[in-house]
Amino acid sequence: MASEYPTRRPDALTMEVVELIGDVVARFYADYEEAAGERALTGAQARLLSLLSLEPLPMRKLAKRLKCEPSNVTGIVDRLEARGLVERRPDPNDRRVKVAAATEEGRRAARDLRESLRFAREPLAALSGEEREALRGLLRRMLGADAGPEADSPA
Amino acid sequence: MASEYPTRRPDALTMEVVELIGDVVARFYADYEEAAGERALTGAQARLLSLLSLEPLPMRKLAKRLKCEPSNVTGIVDRLEARGLVERRPDPNDRRVKVAAATEEGRRAARDLRESLRFAREPLAALSGEEREALRGLLRRMLGADAGPEADSPA
DNA sequence: TCAGTTGTTTCACTACCTGAAACAACCATG
DNA sequence: CATGGTTGTTTCAGGTAGTGAAACAACTGA
Numbered sequence: 001m002a003s004e005y006p007t008r009r010p011d012a013l014t015m016e017v018v019e020l021i022g023d024v025v026a027r028f029y030a031d032y033e034e035a036a037g038e039r040a041l042t043g044a045q046a047r048l049l050s051l052l053s054l055e056p057l058p059m060r061k062l063a064k065r066l067k068c069e070p071s072n073v074t075g076i077v078d079r080l081e082a083r084g085l086v087e088r089r090p091d092p093n094d095r096r097v098k099v100a101a102a103t104e105e106g107r108r109a110a111r112d113l114r115e116s117l118r119f120a121r122e123p124l125a126a127l128s129g130e131e132r133e134a135l136r137g138l139l140r141r142m143l144g145a146d147a148g149p150e151a152d153s154p155a
Numbered sequence: 156m157a158s159e160y161p162t163r164r165p166d167a168l169t170m171e172v173v174e175l176i177g178d179v180v181a182r183f184y185a186d187y188e189e190a191a192g193e194r195a196l197t198g199a200q201a202r203l204l205s206l207l208s209l210e211p212l213p214m215r216k217l218a219k220r221l222k223c224e225p226s227n228v229t230g231i232v233d234r235l236e237a238r239g240l241v242e243r244r245p246d247p248n249d250r251r252v253k254v255a256a257a258t259e260e261g262r263r264a265a266r267d268l269r270e271s272l273r274f275a276r277e278p279l280a281a282l283s284g285e286e287r288e289a290l291r292g293l294l295r296r297m298l299g300a301d302a303g304p305e306a307d308s309p310a
Numbered sequence: 311t312c313a314g315t316t317g318t319t320t321c322a323c324t325a326c327c328t329g330a331a332a333c334a335a336c337c338a339t340g
Numbered sequence: 341c342a343t344g345g346t347t348g349t350t351t352c353a354g355g356t357a358g359t360g361a362a363a364c365a366a367c368t369g370a
Contacts, residue, residue, distance in 0.1 A: 013287050014279055018272060020294040025183045027298070028176060030222060044357060060317055067185060072358050074319055079356080096317045096366045117173060123297040124169055131293060132168050138290045139175040142278040143182070199326065215348055227327050229350055234325080251335045251348045 027123070035116050039109055046113055048076050049085060049102060053110030056101035058091065085109055182278070190271050194264055201268055203231050204240060204257060208265030211256035213246065228255075240264055 029043075036046035044066075051057065051065055059077065063070040077100050080086040085106035091097040102110060127135065184198075191201035199221075206212065206220055214232065218225040232255050235241040240261035246252040257265060282290065 013284065013291070017279060017287050017291050017294070020291060020298065021179065021183060023298055024176065024294055025180045028180045029184065042356065058317080059319095068357085069359060070318065071320080071360080075357075094317080094367070098318065124172060126296050126299075127293065129168065131296075132172050134289060135293045136168070136172050136175060138282065138286060138293070139172070139179055141281050141286075143175065143178055144281075197325065213348080214350095223326085224328055225349065226329080226351080230326075249336070249348080253349065 031117060035113055038116075039113060041109070041113070044076055045080055046110075048073070049080060049106055049110050050114070052086060052100055052102040053107045056089070056099045058097045058099050060097070062100060080106070186272060190268055193271075194268060196264070196268070199231055200235055201265075203228070204235060204261055204265050205268065207241060207255055207257040208262045211244065211254045213252045213254050215252070217255060235261070 032046070033043045036043055039046075041049065048062065048066060051062065057065070059070055059073050062077070063073045066073065077086055077088065081088060084103055086100055087103055088098045088100055091099050124132065187201070188198045191198055194201075196204065203217065203221060206217065212220070214225055214228050217232075218228045221228065232241055232243065236243060239258055241255055242258055243253045244256055246254050279287065
């Protein structure tokens, strides 16, 4: 699936774009952490809460989505639960599984967070509507290209 | 300098682009961590080493570049130094400061890492040269828009 | 029934990260 | 040149994130 020539160096234009993407990533990441921090959340907590604000998920699936070990999710959910942002529910179909769900307050916090992403407004504001559409198209193709590792439902 | 109406919700197109950027960020970040991991480096170690592969830097400046506390840098440099990838040198002009510098092996590791970023090749490979140029332009404008916080030299 | 599997947690361990305090070296001023 | 303030680095305590192994309960299939 991967490149046939893993050591071939990309051309200058590609390298420059990679550099720029790296900068954007750094900016976005920093802004995200800061927005989370303003709500006394860590980045990991914010990411988990964002997932749960869409739909409740069992611990196991949370771990898969966050690409980490289930034992790690336990701790993050513990801390969010202690603050009343998340709760654990039993799964009626399988008494082993605990379904983590955002509470009303948790959903509110997640919405707040999403809407406060400064990065969304400021740098993007420099682009016209047409340019944003062009950017959307390019990003979609980048992401679609290597087919996101969606090994989720066929588990 | 920021938006006048911090709570105004962005339009749908903007939100979608933000979503896509988020996805790109997640992909890039994961790939970066993985590439680092393959060389037995953590993400933080890899980022610090990348900086030092360009030029030696005093601890204080490293902290500024990494946007973290100097006390944190101490530990990361400690671990890299223990592995021979980085060394601390005295600053002839100021006996208080320690200048961290990548060793030959450290520079090699950083170059390796940079060239192995899969994200550089695969998703970008889906774009034509023209599209890459367009993307470069858009990213540049996004980053230039809010003037990167370059409070570095006037320190 | 009972062996194997799966979902969650606990535990030990490492790394990251912050803030406060210690310490050395610099610098300015009297 | 003494001395007090500042700056650069480290140490420490404390909390979060992350892994991997082991424990445990509950499910599943033979």
